[in-house]
Amino acid sequence: MSGNPFRSLDLGLRRRLDSLVAGDHDSSRLGAGSEPEEVVRYQPGDDVRRIDWNITARSVDMHVWRSRADNQLDTWVLLDLSPSMAFGTVTGEKRDLAAQVVWAIGELTDAPGNRMGIATLSADGVRWGRPERSRFAAHRCGREMAAAGDREGTAAPLGSTIDAFSRRYRRTGLRVVISDFIDPDGHHEAPFEWQHPLRHLAARHDVIAVEVSDPRERELPNVGALTLVDPESGRQRHIWTGDRHLRDRYAAAAAQREVNVHRAILGAGAEHLDVDTGRDWIRDLAAFLRARRRTSHTVGRPGHNAHIR
Incomplete structure (x- = not known):
């Protein structure tokens, strides 16, 4: 990574994010509260x-009250910086x-009394940052990432890191896991090794899983001979992208x-935000926040399915 990643967030992007934060506090802020x-x-x-015993007593079903965000939010972010995240074919790497998503979370959760801590998973191991005001924590993370540069090697499994993440910070609040969720061994079917730890985390906290992807991870370009390198192990494979059947199988x-x-993320009880290096991530974030707002008002009502993508 070259330079501070937040420098690429020009004034236009900052204004667009500010428009999400401004206005009705309940409709834009991330996190759980007490009201x-x-x-x-x-x-x-x-x-x-949070069971409402009065309504439960008058109904055949148990009821709970859901809350809106308040100004005492404890946010922790687990940022996956394993070698597979050092890949990008559009405007930058994953x-x-x-890092830009971390910046946005810092802005969206920044309020008096709120704190945010950031844990990073890389080939160097897991680094547990200290909690501080959300905006300051996000910017410090960006500076440290710029100074650290890329690291080669194999990182610890995401699942065991989420498990440690869950046990280390137990106070109820918002937890954000940012990763490409790519298994170093190429495993692409459930159950994933991170699925059960994510479910355990979501049982106690408000959890958002941010999946970071790149267009070339979904389809191969027709560029003839191509050498693919596994960023985790360094293994290489030579393929002929002119083979349409190969490209179709890869895309499928x-x-x-x-x-x-x-499905695994939703099945674990977390919310899923998908961002891509080839898309407008601010627009994806805005759509996610709008959907999150609607879900908070409709989940639990007859006929509602919160897992529809």
């Missing part, structure tokens, strides 16, 4: 401490985009993996 917003039917994973396998990862 009751609505009472809904109990769903697996809901906090039993790790650059991940990649599409199925996307579906499998999406």
